[in-house]
Amino acid sequence: MGSTSRSDERSEIVFFDVETTVPTRTGQGFGLLEFGSILVCPRKLVELESYSTLVQPTDLSLISSLSVRCNGITRDAVVSAPTFSEIADRVYDILQGRIWAGHNILRFDCARIREAFAYIGRPAPEPKGTIDSLALLTQRFGRRAGDMKMATLATYFGLGQQTHRSLDDVRMNLEVLKYCATVLFLESSLPDIFTENSWVSPNAITRSRVNANSSPEGVGPCISPPSSTLKLKNGPKLSPMNKKQEQNHPILSLMTRSSAAEGEPSAQGDSFDMSRLISESESLESDATMEETVESSETSSTADVSYGSSDSGGFLEPNEVSISAIKACFVPFYRGSQRMQLLHKGVILQLGCTHLKVRFGLSTKFVDHAGRPRLNIVVNASQSLCKVLDACDGMVKKLSSDSGSSSEWRPVVSRKDGFVNYPTVRLHIPTSITGDSARYATEICQKESSGSEQRLVFSKFDAAELEPLFTPGTFLDAFFSLDPYDYQQNAGIRLVAKKLIIHSN
Numbered sequence: 001m002g003s004t005s006r007s008d009e010r011s012e013i014v015f016f017d018v019e020t021t022v023p024t025r026t027g028q029g030f031g032l033l034e035f036g037s038i039l040v041c042p043r044k045l046v047e048l049e050s051y052s053t054l055v056q057p058t059d060l061s062l063i064s065s066l067s068v069r070c071n072g073i074t075r076d077a078v079v080s081a082p083t084f085s086e087i088a089d090r091v092y093d094i095l096q097g098r099i100w101a102g103h104n105i106l107r108f109d110c111a112r113i114r115e116a117f118a119y120i121g122r123p124a125p126e127p128k129g130t131i132d133s134l135a136l137l138t139q140r141f142g143r144r145a146g147d148m149k150m151a152t153l154a155t156y157f158g159l160g161q162q163t164h165r166s167l168d169d170v171r172m173n174l175e176v177l178k179y180c181a182t183v184l185f186l187e188s189s190l191p192d193i194f195t196e197n198s199w200v201s202p203n204a205i206t207r208s209r210v211n212a213n214s215s216p217e218g219v220g221p222c223i224s225p226p227s228s229t230l231k232l233k234n235g236p237k238l239s240p241m242n243k244k245q246e247q248n249h250p251i252l253s254l255m256t257r258s259s260a261a262e263g264e265p266s267a268q269g270d271s272f273d274m275s276r277l278i279s280e281s282e283s284l285e286s287d288a289t290m291e292e293t294v295e296s297s298e299t300s301s302t303a304d305v306s307y308g309s310s311d312s313g314g315f316l317e318p319n320e321v322s323i324s325a326i327k328a329c330f331v332p333f334y335r336g337s338q339r340m341q342l343l344h345k346g347v348i349l350q351l352g353c354t355h356l357k358v359r360f361g362l363s364t365k366f367v368d369h370a371g372r373p374r375l376n377i378v379v380n381a382s383q384s385l386c387k388v389l390d391a392c393d394g395m396v397k398k399l400s401s402d403s404g405s406s407s408e409w410r411p412v413v414s415r416k417d418g419f420v421n422y423p424t425v426r427l428h429i430p431t432s433i434t435g436d437s438a439r440y441a442t443e444i445c446q447k448e449s450s451g452s453e454q455r456l457v458f459s460k461f462d463a464a465e466l467e468p469l470f471t472p473g474t475f476l477d478a479f480f481s482l483d484p485y486d487y488q489q490n491a492g493i494r495l496v497a498k499k500l501i502i503h504s505n
Helices: 003-009 065-071 084-095 105-119 133-140 150-156 166-189 191-196 243-248 251-255 258-262 275-282 383-402 463-470
Strands: 013-020 032-040 047-054 099-102 129-132 326-332 338-344 350-363 375-380 408-410 424-429 431-434 437-440 443-447 453-455 475-487 490-503
Touching (some): 150 166, 326 383, 375 463, 443 463
Parallel strands (some): 099 129, 443 490
Antiparallel strands (some): 032 047, 375 424, 431 437, 443 453
């Protein structure tokens, strides 16, 4: 049988985890120390097969005391272990053509596997799809469990301590998914009651659909945990469900939205299809950096769009802002969840800045799940603008920290080495989706030397049309919202352009 047809038949999900050395100096890579995996039936979430092995790294000196403190794997433990080249065939056979799953695998484990194969000069296995439970649970479960690391989630559900050993961590990952799914499943049955009792923490910032006409996605897909045959080495065994319950609750319930209770058809077990779940997880893969992790900003601002200073509902110039009048607070968002907001004298704070100089032109480096570029530009920031933004940064950071978040903070004002005295800010140009069509959600105008202003109309969504308008050195007036976010272990303030007025040369 050809490899292609074999890959097509591989319907199992492979949960896997790697343990590595910890780099102690710049430029030092990771040494693979352990690989562990379990094959899981996607209908019942039962373990079909498991495999784990220690791995002897090429350079034993990579195993520092810091590395040992992280996972407990010493040089003596791996000195007689097989090298990666000796287990490469087995690892390839386990991973090739299957659905890959794990916690934070998109950023870490997948990269380490590909590096290991590249090092021995062999092509790496390729997944049929990828499910990153860190991205998925942060999106669906929110930050009610803190920083969403595996150890934190395990503590939250009373599953014992994380051992940081591959096979143990893989099994713990699967159990955490089941627990989270159960909570979401129960919440979806009585959403009004559960959310009123603050089951969703202030940090649970959920994604919204870009389309303003669509209802925002709330708690989202729910998992109903089927029978468990897995037992954690450092945690309790789950009580198994009976056969009837097991048949009624396959992994398909992951894709059952709470809206099904409101009349929308729910999927049936016999029509199981992983594609939707996989696409939701993979859509987060392109969100690997802070600037690209939040979509909620397109629909987050409820203030009226009125341009002109000193308007209580409009945009203030930085020198009109009283720092003492700025307040960061939580406001209701969706189905009991909350989001952070910046207010100035009780009104949503939005800024309008004139004569900003473009430092870096239109960036299209990152794309959304549909392949459309996420657009942004970098402009110089005046001293008065920096003063306001730095103050907002401090307030939101404190509020985020006080609410229990441990996310990495990303300052809104960038002061790169060599450009400390020339700070910049990034302005995001959001996309609005209606059906299958996309358009720029930012109003873009051009200002002639005479002072007249003309709104630009674009026939289609094409970044190539915009690129010549935002060349470095161009001056523009910008009206933007300040949208705090705490998403996927990154937090900060995102500046979303509502209107840009480009000055003609």
